[in-house]
Amino acid sequence: MPSADASTDARTDITTAPTAEDSEDSEDTLELRLPAEFVARYTQTGETGESADDLLDRIGDWGPSRTPAGSFHLVPVQVERDLPLIGRWINDPTVATFWELAGTECVTEAHLRSQLDGDGRSVPCLGLLEGTPMSYWEVYRADLDPLARHYPARPHDTGVHLLLGGVADRGRGLGSILLRAVADLVLDNRPSCARVVAEPDLRNTPSVSAFLSAGFRFAAEVDLPVKRAALMVRDRGLRDVL
Template identity: 40%
Template structure:
């Protein structure tokens, strides 16, 4: 493990996940400028700002920025975070070991093909496998982001209620640990 927030993950379904580094800032900045991401993430930042943010995340304990690839081709950005280190912990009855996830599929050629739900399922499964103390993975997509909410639901996340965050009305979506045979 790189730091407390970075579990050693093995993703299924052909996905690869690696830590994002400052050299990825150009690609991430391009993705965040795409209309389907910009509207929801509101992080249409310069390459320089993204490089700085990635360095800060790598040095801290709050979240781990990641690049996700399918068949060795980068297609999106993922942030993994311990909810206890995030403001989200103030909005629901979080557990000390809850993991949170943010996902953006940046490659517009690959959107609308069900990759989001496959990726979300794979990331949640990997987090739950890697951390036996974790009983749930959570997300807080904007309630108006129908595509994202559908992808989370199709990946096994269950809506637990509405959260009024300062910048959005979100749905608390939870992927519980499944019983393994």
């Protein structure tokens, strides 16, 4: 799973990021199976072809938010439109260190489609700042993810992974601004969600600091299959004081 803020240090991409190992180890990939009746509830479609319900409350309808850096908008990925850009970001040497998904566009496409063709528990998105794509996000149901095996998950816990795409957007605190914005978007648009969580590598001090600056608190150390992580939590009840 990804960690936190490349924006605070060129060596630390905001990477609470899935890795190549994740796709090989069911402990750290989106391999949990939902009960058939639960899946059926979320796969019924109407005449529009859209889901009757949504595990993440229709991210595409959330709309933009104002941040100190400008208007920010999460837009669900469209592979045909976004693959070249995301592939280029994934293959940046700094990013590749943490996401471990470097390779041809086929590698990137497989990673995206594993979410887009899944049951909706993880949604890959582009982050647009003032209309310009500049970051890649994964918003996911942490309570339905293998991460839930490693901490006391609560229903509707929502996780975030972030990759800042351009070198110019790193190292100037932008990651913290956007993490706060996305956490607020989750809490504003997912009324059943009481907490936003993340699991940066515990050794990635700038990453953990970025989450703290974004209003997350350090909750625990957790041993994941590929790293020892800092469990970071943004609580709905504390959002106005942190």
